[in-house]
Amino acid sequence: MATLKDIANEAGVSITTVSRVINYDTTFSVSEETRKRILEIAERMKYKSPKEKAEVYNTKANGRSTPVRIGILSSYSEEVELSDPYYLSIRMGVEKECDRQGIITEKIFNMKDYNELAKKHPDLSGIIAVGRFSKEKINTLAGLFSNIVFIDEEPEDPHLDCVIIDLAKAAREVLNFLLKKGHRDLGYIGILGCNSEYPEKIDAREYEFRNFIKENCIEKNEKNIYLENGTAAGGYLAMVNAIKRGNLPTAFFVASDSMAIGALKALxxxxxxxxxxxxxxxxxxxxxxxxxxxxxTTVRTYTEFMGVTGVKLLMDLIENGANDIGRKVIIPTEFIIRNSTK
Incomplete structure (x- = not known):
């Protein structure tokens, strides 16, 4: 089977040029003569792109009558994904399992009008929705796609499938650990606008922190909650503000490792x-x-496994139809004690 290198050698151009022409990269400047020559050579050599190879795998190796193509819909932008490995790791898990099963994927980032989703992507067999979504958008997506699985979001609709982690349980384990270590002056650094589409529903870790300090009669710590964007720069700024305020807590629970790294730098x-x-x-x-x-010291989340699990749930929906009741898969976490606590 022909490769990009074979086409490049015959066309007298680089492999990168061949790749960008064959993938119809509109930002790539190349003469029409060169473009035509590359496409003619690719057709003559019967070159198949990775997506076309996946379609062959779908129909032959898996015994499916038609190719399976799914959308990976992210509630956030590509920039957000790049700034924090959490969601990137989930997507990598989705793509890894899709590659194993020969499923074609399409990445869809931060789409504003979900009503246009089905029109722009009419050939999708299903959707994996990653991130946090408002109730309205969840209902819109469920109305557009009968085959849909949410990852890192727990819909209120009991008929929808989702893969989540128990943030509240993980947070309480951290806070109990710190309390047992003698820390009663606790601080929390969280993600600003974590649930910006429905701000009345705060992040489960922040909610658990607020409840915990009340239950343990340390309500003064309500002032020690700092919210910034979920990047290392956000964690740095939050900790700088805490330092400037004075009377620094003896321990901080931070909502992400990226933010914690920024906080460490500030300290x-x-x-x-x-x-x-x-x-x-x-x-x-x-x-x-x-x-x-x-x-x-941190809480280990098995984000890649969340992605893998989401694909398996979606494929069951595609191949066997919906169940009478939705499935909620809770992936466990693990508390990892290292040297940043005592």
């Missing part, structure tokens, strides 16, 4: 020792968490 710049003066706990256990100084 280091202000000569505040971790964990001797302040303990830090992150969330997600991204690859860098083990290599911060000190190494970051």
């Amino acid at each position: 280091h710049e202000h000569n505040i020792s971790v964990p001797d003066q302040v303990s830090i706990v992150g969330f997600n256990d991204i690859p860098n968490a083990e290599y911060t100084v000190p190494s970051l």
Whole structure:
């Protein structure tokens, strides 16, 4: 079977040029003569793109009569995904399982009008919706697609399938750990606008923090809640604000490892020792968490497995139809104790 290199050699151009022409990259400038030559050579050599190969796999290896093409719909932008590995890891899990099963995927980021989704992508067999969605948008999506699975969102509709982690349970484990370590002056750094589409429903970790400090009669810590964007820069800014305010808590629970890394940087710049003066706990256990100084205590989330599970649920819907009741799969977390706490 012909490869991009074969076509490039015969056309007398680079592999990159061939790839961009064959994939109809409209941002790529090349002469019409070269474009025509590349396409004619590809047709003569019967070159098949990765998507076309996947279609062959779908119909032959899996015994399916028609190709399966699914959309990976993200509630956030590509920039947000790149700034925090959490959602990127979920998508990689989705794509890994789709590749294993020979399923074709289409990435759809932060689409404003979901009513246009079915029109722009009429050949989709189903949707995996990743991120946080308002009730209105969940209902819109469910009305457009009978085959849909939500990841990291728990719809109120009991007929919809979802894959989630128990944020509240994980948060309570962290807070109990800090309390047992003798920390009664606790702080929380969370994600601003985590649920911007329905702000009345705050992030489960923040909600659990507020409940925990009330239950343990440490309500003064209500002032020690700092919300910023969910990046390292956001965590840095939140911690700088906490330092400027004075009376710094002896321990912080931070909603993401990226934010925790920013918080560590702020503490280091202000000569505040971790964990001797302040303990830090992150969330997600991204690859860098083990290599911060000190190494970051955090909650490990199995995000790639969330993606894999979502694909399996969706394929069951596509191949066997909807169930009488939706399925909610809760993926466990693991508390990882390292050197940023004492």
